Amino acid sequence: MSIGQLVEVDLDLRGTVNGAALRCAGRSRGMFGDGDISCVVRARQEVPRGMDISLLSYVVLTGQPSMSRMTEGAVNPFIGTGGVYEAVRTLDLGEHGHLSTAYRVEPAGEDRLRAVFQVDGEVDVPRLVSIAPTIETWTPVAPGRIDGQFVMVWTGRDGERVRGKTDTSYVLPTEEGIPGQQFREIRINIAATDDELRQTEHIVLFSPALLEQTLHSAPAPIDSLKDIVLA
DSSP: OOTTOEEEEEEEEEEEETTEEEEEEEEEEEETTTOEEEEEEEESSOOOTTOOGGGGGGTTTTTOGGGSEEOTTOOOHHHHTTTOEEEEEEEEOGGGEEEEEEEEEEEOSTTEEEEEEEEEEEEOOOOEEEEOOEEEEEEEEETTEEEEEEEEEEEETTSOEEEEEEEEEEEOSSSOOOSSOEEEEEEEEEEEOSSEEEEEEEEEEEOHHHHHHHHOOOOOOGGGGTTOOOO
């Protein structure tokens, strides 16, 4: 699979949340390197009490990094693997609980992938209606291994904000990695019922150099401190 190729992904989500079984299925689609991704996920049985199906946004589409739009200077090793990789992502919701998801993305035929998620944890959240934009930081840790962190903020139907901190360990079937820290801007729209989530995203992958060029945010050189002498 290559940049610009339209790919569909079959989604299989299962696990145990609040002591009850979670079982969902769906489909997502997008083009490698394009940035626009969409999905529909539906529960196959009643969603566990205290769980809102929109919490799955933290992993369902943000788990397709091969479809991130790349800016100049950014490196995306997930395209070279055809979108295939494994990961574990945790979500710390503070007083609202926690989730942990182990998942893998694997080939499923021509222009098709399959993503399998095992979601477990304890949560208690209100009905969630929107998600604020966020930025994930990618850090290389070894060949074929990347760590990611971002914060998601959902707004509940009652106006309450539910904040979740995520940590992800990505494992790619390759020695290819990234040359240094990179970032993904993630913007998400959702519409959900008790048992169905419809979601669109736009994700942009960029390097620190882009921030320096756009925001002129580079710090002053250390030599600028040479006139400061401490006693």
